Amino acid sequence: MSPRVIIVGAGVAGLACARALEEGGVEVTLLDKGRAVGGRITTRRRDGHAFDLGAQYLTGRDPRFTARVHALQRRGVVARWDGRVAAFEGTSRAPRETEPVERLVGVPGMNALPLALAEGLDVRSSHRVERIEADGSRFQLEVSVAEAGVTLPPVGARPPRDTASREPATLEGSRLGPFDAVVVCAPPSQAGPLVAGVAPSLSARVASVSLVPCFALGLSFEGHGAEVLAALPFDGAFVGRDEEPADSGLSWLARDSSKPGRAPGERWVLHAREDLSRALYDEPEAKVTAALVGELRALGGLGDVAPSFTTLQRWGLARAPRPLTEGAFFERGTRVGVGGDWASGGRIEGAYLSGLGLAEQVLASLG
Numbered sequence: 001m002s003p004r005v006i007i008v009g010a011g012v013a014g015l016a017c018a019r020a021l022e023e024g025g026v027e028v029t030l031l032d033k034g035r036a037v038g039g040r041i042t043t044r045r046r047d048g049h050a051f052d053l054g055a056q057y058l059t060g061r062d063p064r065f066t067a068r069v070h071a072l073q074r075r076g077v078v079a080r081w082d083g084r085v086a087a088f089e090g091t092s093r094a095p096r097e098t099e100p101v102e103r104l105v106g107v108p109g110m111n112a113l114p115l116a117l118a119e120g121l122d123v124r125s126s127h128r129v130e131r132i133e134a135d136g137s138r139f140q141l142e143v144s145v146a147e148a149g150v151t152l153p154p155v156g157a158r159p160p161r162d163t164a165s166r167e168p169a170t171l172e173g174s175r176l177g178p179f180d181a182v183v184v185c186a187p188p189s190q191a192g193p194l195v196a197g198v199a200p201s202l203s204a205r206v207a208s209v210s211l212v213p214c215f216a217l218g219l220s221f222e223g224h225g226a227e228v229l230a231a232l233p234f235d236g237a238f239v240g241r242d243e244e245p246a247d248s249g250l251s252w253l254a255r256d257s258s259k260p261g262r263a264p265g266e267r268w269v270l271h272a273r274e275d276l277s278r279a280l281y282d283e284p285e286a287k288v289t290a291a292l293v294g295e296l297r298a299l300g301g302l303g304d305v306a307p308s309f310t311t312l313q314r315w316g317l318a319r320a321p322r323p324l325t326e327g328a329f330f331e332r333g334t335r336v337g338v339g340g341d342w343a344s345g346g347r348i349e350g351a352y353l354s355g356l357g358l359a360e361q362v363l364a365s366l367g
């Protein structure tokens, strides 16, 4: 019988790990507490508006990542975004042009990428892992399922490759298992406590990394507002840098509707700087929205322009300012692994490579 591995977290890292394990002949189940796959790659669709409220685009260098991305590009899952990207620095209100970089985005939204990576995998959304317990040399999980919980495959479902010899792992009450190895692809403050009982040294290792918050606001403009925004001479702009903050509460803004395959309109996404996100963390949505719209007006010299629709995402764990470079952490002795973007330089490419690294180590340990 093939070995069984459980992966906690169906962001890019967990999905990349799962695909590589399946290719290695391992039975994999992925659990995610979110309602959809993708974690911090998400596209919010509400009242006819769609916004990428997490990752904005992807870039890549490592051939293992770029090969997968280019295969997805040939299928139309991702496409080049040739938006004009500028940078605001210091107190200047005149953005400078930036060097051209190949940026790719999911089509018609960033979440197309995780959806494609999840195709055919046994992924269960709305399944929160509460505890991981050792069961002899194997593992049992305690899971809570949100009411809306569904058992995916989410898209393009294909049956498990070896249906004759395989029963999908089923929940008995709140317990799932047994599994031969467990991999947690979640931010360190979530992964650490989960593995503390089964791999205490891993738990201690990840405690050194932290993720910081970032608020993301999606805005639609119509009429006069749309005309004013349409006149801005860029489609995306960095605002300051970590070490050299600009005179603004924003860190990034983008004309979301300029990305390929999007519906027509004038839709923007703003990211608040870490300090502003922290300061506003518990404030009501209306107050946060007003503050960020104020920052946009000040930065762009936009007068009293007002959006016709807004939607806010409060990311508490958005990005690791000081990510690790090891890539992945797997203990052969306990058969427990942890990883994610924070272990591999940050960003989507790092998350993907961390997942591959975990899969390699799991396969070697089960071999």
Ligand SMILES: Cc1cc2nc3c(=O)[nH]c(=O)nc-3n(C[C@H](O)[C@H](O)[C@H](O)COP(=O)(O)OP(=O)(O)OC[C@H]3O[C@@H](n4cnc5c(N)ncnc54)[C@H](O)[C@@H]3O)c2cc1C
Residues within 6 Å of the ligand: 008, 009, 010, 011, 012, 013, 014, 031, 032, 033, 034, 037, 038, 039, 040, 041, 053, 054, 055, 056, 057, 058, 059, 127, 128, 129, 130, 185, 186, 187, 190, 194, 214, 216, 271, 315, 317, 318, 319, 339, 340, 341, 342, 346, 347, 348, 349, 351
């Ligand atoms: C606002 C914002 C903008 C960004 N912009 C970019 C960009 O332009 N380009 C770029 O490359 N990167 C960007 N990033 C970073 C990028 O999104 C991440 O690097 C990448 O998505 C991380 O993937 P991951 O799989 O490591 O983690 P995540 O995507 O965080 O996935 C972890 C998953 O674990 C699940 N989980 C956690 N605990 C449990 C539990 N107990 N039980 C079950 N499931 C659990 C979570 O629900 C989540 O789905 C951005 C991030 C943010 C927030």
